[in-house]
Amino acid sequence: MSSEAVDYDAQVAAVREAFEREFERFARFQGGAGTEGLSLGEAETLLRELGELRTRHTAKKSALAQLMKLIGRVPAEERAAFGQRVQALNNEVATKLDEAQAALDNRIGQLKVERERVDVTLPGRRPRRGHLHPITLLRQRIEDIFVSMGYAVEDGPEVETDFYNFTALNIPELHPARSPQDTFYTTDGLSLRSQTSTVQIHAMQKRRPPLRVVAPGRVFRRDTPDATHNPMFFQVEGLLVDRGINMGHLKGTLSEFVRRLFGPDTRTRFRPSYFPFTEPSMEADYSCFKCGGAGCRLCKGSGWIELGGSGMVHPNVLKAVNIDPEEFSGFAFGLGIDRMCGLMYELDDIRLLFENDLRFLEQF
């Protein structure tokens, strides 16, 4: 059988030409360009069509696949050259398809990002949360600080007897603090506690020294309500009794407390003062948390804010609960939670604290 010479080059050229003809409309996407202006829908259609084109020209039954199979059957002397040529075509087709596909994929990716872009400044879908009362917030912080310093939180009745509210606190019979002008009395002659110091007495009766106690709670004084007064407010009392306790320990304790509450740079200052239940007594000030001590409206220009009264427990108070003042000494302090609250949040009217207006409560 005489065999006509087969024109292998022509076969390769025909396959190439067939591919190029169909690929022409995708040629502009090569090198990653040419996709500008395509809509998402157009790009997706083109991508699908490109996929179909790839199948037609590269799948098992495609003309290119036929050429690949042909390589083995080509006479040995022409096989190497033919094989190279087919391989080159195969590579060229694959590269062209891949590049066009990459360009379209890229375009589609971009458009999808664009379509799914969110306005991050729109409000978050946040559950409506209620708020703790500012006094609770502050009171918990104060409790946490003192508990971490070894204090036990204590509690006492709000309606008190004369003994706990006054006598045991060394407040003499005719002292003005006892007058019905200043202190609330019940029709049974009991009083509403006028300071949390009453808990000192309960605590010392319950626990023997050494003891450290803090007692936050409500106290009552007959002040007419105005922007800076309420007839009820919150105090926290502190008491420490042990052997060898002196005013240095009191200063150290209060300084540590304000540093933990207002920050490590807070400074303190202590001035002599007078309270019936402490001797010696002192008033503690701390450097203003707003101006750092330079002087501002909050601290009335002085740079200092009053923390509260304190001092060494008066020997008469110790004696009232059968503790020997020669053996034990201790210190006590009383801090106003509402007042601190008023300053920290710069409340212009302290009555807001007990009105329970949601517009107020929701700010904390």
Added chain:
Amino acid sequence: MDISYNWLRDLTGVSVEPRPLAERLTMAGLAVDAVHEKGDDHVLEFDLTSNRPDCLSHLGIAREAAALTGAQVKLPDLTAKNVEGRAEQFTAVEIEDPNLCPRYAARVVRGVKIQPSPEWLVRRLQAIGQRPINNVADVTNFVMHELGQPLHAFDLAKLSEFRIVVRRARAGEKIRTLDGVERELDEQMLVIADAARAVAVAGVMGGEETEISDATADVLIESAYFDPQSVRRTSKLLGLQTEASYRFERGVDYEGVRRAQDRCVALICELAGGTATEDAIDVYPKRITPPTVRLRPRRVEELTGLKVSAEESRRILDSLGFEPAAGEVEDGELTFGVPTWRTDVRIEEDLVEEVARVYGYDKIGEALPPSPVTGEYLVGDRRRRAARQVLTAAGSNEAVSISFIEESSGVDETGASRFELLPGLQQVEGEGAWVALSNPIIEGARLMRPSLLPGLLEATRHNFNHGTRDVRLFETGRVFAASAGSDGGGESRPVEVESFALLVTGEALEDGKAAGRPSDFFDLKGALEAAADAMRVGALEFETASVRHLREGQAARVRVGGREVGNAGRLSEELAARYKFRQPVYVAEVSLSELLAVGERPARYTPLPRYPGVSRDVSLVADRRVAFGEMRRTILSLGIEECRGVALVDVYEGANMPEGKRSLTLRVEYRADDRTLRDEEVDAMHARVVAALEGEFGAQLRG
């Protein structure tokens, strides 16, 4: 109190500038609130503690300033220019009540000329905010501010029989005081009288009739020591507080009585002319002896931490006028005579404070006390905090209300409580059931709250009035009622129970989002259950009940482990009308004391199921009054071991339901621990369930 810096300098020669001096005084316990410049002078505005009446004068502050700066106090000249005759030639003094007036001195100046004060005196008075009147009145005022002793000048000619009687007022006795007001006195009040009538309210204010006038020629200068408590009482009852009463009721220096009088007389002679008597009538029936107080120098360091030598302590006390008592030194113990003006120093600790405050509180080193004990929270506080956290997370805000309420908001016209109170709270019936204030400050608010609900309802009204219609509030705090009897210690304190209350009204929240429907009973119940769960008290049991302040049919009593803890439901129509609420309000109140007394439910692990469970739904039509809880209990009590739970799927009460009926869909879960249940097994168990529901409640299976 205002103090003139120039005046102070005259008394001490102190050279420290006004502002640093104010700082020194403040740090020694005499608080200067402000320093103002006034002409060539500075005014120091003091805010003194009540224990230091001795500092209510320039002399008092001068003593302190001198002790702090090492200066010396220079007392003014006490010598009168013209003296002649003895006081008893012109007047007489009798004290009828030496308890109320331990000392009274009278001295006379004759032939004075009443006229305006000289420039220097006017300036001094004006510097400290005093208004000049005439030379004699101004001098008495000046000396009071200089030495701290209130003085009074009588027009001698107007004193009946020219004599002084210090006595108690007669019943119904009246006097027109210098301010032109006629005042009625009682028999406890001390007056200065002449032979005929009261001419001054002792220690408070003089009378108009014997006042110095332009025509006055002879004056009687009174200087006295009155009982502080007596002056306080009189001043308060008359509603009359004066510079004099302010000082007398805090205690003046009983040994300074004559010095001030002599200074006053000397100045009158100088400024108004006249001749003074060479002596005074000084009636001092009960001599007051100043106490002595010991000081063991080691106590200074023991109490303050300051290492102050005995020598230094003695020097400081000496500079303040404390005199060492001789010959009593033992073991280094010192004894000091307390200056007559220091009514506040009575015990060793007082002396320690004197030493420490002059030495300087700022020199006390800071230290943390050694810690032999560990901190602890109040019992149950972790659980309290957890409940608060859960409630706020679910959209409730925490309220804090004043502990006293208007009587009418807690108690009705018959004296009965408008609210059903927490278990154990109301122990007394009738009038004495409540804790009421005898001296309220807010009009009408005299009842110590027996419930937290009036406070929350008031807060709700406030919020409604300000346009906030969706209100979710909770509060914890004490509620009060009278106790049934003495606790044996002779003290009958009222019952104080820690209560927890919750209020819900307006649009409901579901998972933190507005649910688009009004809140109902189940929003309240859910919040209460969530709080109880956070406190780990075990399941709350709700039982239909009649509760005074709740609407019939939407009220429940709440129990834990069979123990009653409170109630929950919709506010009654009557109370809603009282507060003018036009939307349903749901309230719950439970005893936190009771809840915390219930032990903490421990978390217990049960192995995860190894075999799948099967759920079967059953829809039934039953009477509306048949409670889901009852059905659930019935199913669970059938004793079917594989029956693991009963849940509610749906309640339908809409149209095409017969009157008084509703449809409930329940989901029952069946599961065995050792095998997968076969359908026939489940069918049999479920049939028992359905039969029980039909039998027990007359329920009809629905299509």
